[in-house]
Amino acid sequence: MSMGELILWGLVKFVCIVLGWVxxxxxxxxxxxxxxxxxMQNRVGPNRALIFGKKFPLSAFLGQILADxxxxxxxxxxEPVNGNKWLHRIAPALGLIPAxxxxxxxxxxxxxxxxxxxxxxxxxxxxxxxxxxxxxxxxMSVYGATIGAWASNxxxxxxxxxRTAAQMISYEVTxxxxxxxIFMIYGSVQLNDIIWAQGDMAxxxxxxxxxxxxxxVAAVAETKRAPFDLPEAESELAAGYFTxxxxxxxxxxxxxxxxxIVAVAAIAACVxxxxxxxxxxxxxxxxxxxxxxxxxxxxxxxIFLVKMVFIIWLQMQIRWTLPxxxxxxxxxxxxxxxxxxxxxxxxxxxxxxxxxx
Amino acid sequence: MLEQILFWLLAGGAILTAxxxxxxxxxxxxxxxxxxxxxxxxxxxxLYVLLVAHVMAVxxxxxxxxxxxxxxxxxxxxxxxxxxELGQSRKTTAQFIGVLAVSAIAVKAIxxxxxxxxxxxxxxxxxxxxxxxxxxxxxFRQFLFPFELVSILLLVAVIGAVVLAKRRLT
Amino acid sequence: xxxxxxxxxxVVIIGILVVGLAAVILLxxxxxxxxxxTREKAIPYESGVDPVSTPRQRFSVKFYMTAMLFLIFDxxxxxxxxxxxxxxEFLRDNAFAPIAFWGMMFFVTIxxxxxxxxxxxxxxDWE
Numbered sequence: 151m152s153m154g155e156l157i158l159w160g161l162v163k164f165v166c167i168v169l170g171w172v173x174x175x176x177x178x179x180x181x182x183x184x185x186x187x188x189x190m191q192n193r194v195g196p197n198r199a200l201i202f203g204k205k206f207p208l209s210a211f212l213g214q215i216l217a218d219x220x221x222x223x224x225x226x227x228x229e230p231v232n233g234n235k236w237l238h239r240i241a242p243a244l245g246l247i248p249a250x251x252x253x254x255x256x257x258x259x260x261x262x263x264x265x266x267x268x269x270x271x272x273x274x275x276x277x278x279x280x281x282x283x284x285x286x287x288x289x290m291s292v293y294g295a296t297i298g299a300w301a302s303n304x305x306x307x308x309x310x311x312x313r314t315a316a317q318m319i320s321y322e323v324t325x326x327x328x329x330x331x332i333f334m335i336y337g338s339v340q341l342n343d344i345i346w347a348q349g350d351m352a353x354x355x356x357x358x359x360x361x362x363x364x365x366x367v368a369a370v371a372e373t374k375r376a377p378f379d380l381p382e383a384e385s386e387l388a389a390g391y392f393t394x395x396x397x398x399x400x401x402x403x404x405x406x407x408x409x410x411i412v413a414v415a416a417i418a419a420c421v422x423x424x425x426x427x428x429x430x431x432x433x434x435x436x437x438x439x440x441x442x443x444x445x446x447x448x449x450x451x452x453i454f455l456v457k458m459v460f461i462i463w464l465q466m467q468i469r470w471t472l473p474x475x476x477x478x479x480x481x482x483x484x485x486x487x488x489x490x491x492x493x494x495x496x497x498x499x500x501x502x503x504x505x506x507x
Numbered sequence: 508m509l510e511q512i513l514f515w516l517l518a519g520g521a522i523l524t525a526x527x528x529x530x531x532x533x534x535x536x537x538x539x540x541x542x543x544x545x546x547x548x549x550x551x552x553x554l555y556v557l558l559v560a561h562v563m564a565v566x567x568x569x570x571x572x573x574x575x576x577x578x579x580x581x582x583x584x585x586x587x588x589x590x591x592e593l594g595q596s597r598k599t600t601a602q603f604i605g606v607l608a609v610s611a612i613a614v615k616a617i618x619x620x621x622x623x624x625x626x627x628x629x630x631x632x633x634x635x636x637x638x639x640x641x642x643x644x645x646x647f648r649q650f651l652f653p654f655e656l657v658s659i660l661l662l663v664a665v666i667g668a669v670v671l672a673k674r675r676l677t
Numbered sequence: 678x679x680x681x682x683x684x685x686x687x688v689v690i691i692g693i694l695v696v697g698l699a700a701v702i703l704l705x706x707x708x709x710x711x712x713x714x715t716r717e718k719a720i721p722y723e724s725g726v727d728p729v730s731t732p733r734q735r736f737s738v739k740f741y742m743t744a745m746l747f748l749i750f751d752x753x754x755x756x757x758x759x760x761x762x763x764x765x766e767f768l769r770d771n772a773f774a775p776i777a778f779w780g781m782m783f784f785v786t787i788x789x790x791x792x793x794x795x796x797x798x799x800x801x802d803w804e
Contacts, residue, residue: 289573304721398706643763
């Protein structure tokens with residue numbers, strides 16, 4: 151591909167994937183989260199914001215999302231006087247940017263088989279470092295909350311920021327180590343190769359059940375949600391690291407958080423649930439040409455989205471079911487239980503593969 | 508041609524952001540300085556991409572910008588040095604020695620670069636160079652012993668970190 | 678375009694666009710929203726009580742140690758990635774398979790020793 155084509159496709163994919171899909175899902179999620187919590191607590195949830203007071207299907211949904219977006223846009227852009235102005239301004243962006251960049255290497259649909267040269271139409275950047283790129287970008291997301299908290303010059307914020315940083319770095323090691331077993335079994339760090347390999351072998355959740363649990367726990371801790379929501383524990387720290395944030399700056403923080411949730415779901419769907427592989431439909435069956443390629447691709451993208459929504463639902467369910475940890479429990483869980491378990495998982499996987507070779 | 512433009516852009520960016528870590532407008536606030544250093548690591552990561560060292564480029568971000576700089580920012584945030592405490596040690600002989608050392612390294616670097624031009628230019632990389640698989644082959648087939656030594660080095664680092672922090676605590 | 682660099686073109690483009698997007702939505706609020714700062718608003722929120730001291734005080738060395746240990750273990754994990762991705766390939770080579778397996782077992786044992794030491798010395802107790 152020439153430079154011009156690369157730039158063009160980069161733009162098209164940005165509009166389709168980042169704006170049209172990632173931002174959309176994250177926005178809808180801000181409402182779905184409240185709706186699901188309402189359902190779990192036997193409430194109705196937000197249902198008053200109608201467009202021009204008219205009732206039509208989904209009117210409360212659309213109305214609420216629009217109302218939220220307009221509200222944060224027209225609220226006062228508050229800046230703390232004694233805090234650090236510039237850091238306070240850029241901190242929300244530091245939270246949002248890594249969450250969005252993680253999507254660069256996540257494949258939404260079928261790509262070329264491993265070893266075959268070709269353009270991957272459903273992935274923004276086909277990097278050969280694959281999932282390590284996601285880890286690298288994810289490690290950047292510590293800064294948004296930490297810097298924002300420090301710049302606010304408020305005690306609640308600073309404590310929240312410190313907790314955020316300590317918690318995120320503690321679980322990052324487990325997050326990275328939990329997927330090592332997957333790399334070993336499927337023999338690659340590229341998501342596309344891993345998904346293709348899951349068509350031939352079993353899905354990741356079957357071959358690496360412990361890794362799935364470890365990954366989900368670490369990922370929930372990374373997205374700072376209950377039971378790991380100590381950075382924003384409302385009973386102790388008001389709103390934690392974004393106590394001094396209002397209007398769009400607050401919204402950008404929470405948008406970043408929701409995009410992170412969707413990203414976690416997408417990665418888990420790719421690595422543990424076979425990505426765009428349709429269950430019980432064998433890859434060789436698809437290759438002989440009896441199935442229409444266009445509709446097959448649509449089905450594969452759709453099945454990927456279904457898997458993703460399932461993991462999002464799972465995360466929401468965890469968030470609204472479990473109570474919050476105490477801080478020492480959180481640190482102990484990360485370092486004393488999860489990390490050794492991740493190492494154990496690595497050793498067992500290596501041993502089984504060595505014996506069965 | 509494009510490569511050369513990219514190289515100068517990335518190298519210039521890396522040097523500029525690295526200089527900003529210590530130079531007045533940005534470097535006065537240690538936290539700004541640390542953020543500037545993170546930017547510098549991103550530029551260096553871009554240089555690794557130009558060298559077709561894909562894994563190194565990502566690890567540069569993962570380890571330096573994502574782990575080491577977290578430690579730096581932690582220390583800056585935890586110590587919370589006030590402007591008064593910072594201001595005193597500013598204009599000292601340490602600064603003078605620093606400038607001297609940097610210029611000595613710069614002169615040496617210019618000498619090395621100018622003498623090397625044209626001798627080993629444009630070595631083609633092997634297939635698989637810079638990828639995860641290429642790195643694994645190199646690390647485990649050729650440099651297995653140093654790799655094992657690294658684990659012991661890191662064990663020493665763990666013990667060192669715990670001993671240092673524990674001594675302060677008790 | 679050199680295939681070595683081609684995948685990084687979208688990374689740069691989308692990186693710039695994402696930064697731009699974040700800047701635009703933050704700036705839009707700046708122009709659309711009102712700005713009326715009063716003394717009460719400017720005080721950091723402490724549940725209605727005026728702050729008595731600056732929050733920027735020195736914190737427990739525990740946080741610093743957590744960051745140190747994270748750095749070290751992150752490095753160890755980074756060394757494991759290439760091996761993990763290549764492991765199934767190493768196992769096909771019958772002569773090399775034991776070296777690949779035991780080499781990593783040694784590495785992981787040393788890593789676990791570090792973790793065990795850290796745990797036994799109480800580095801992970803936050804009471």
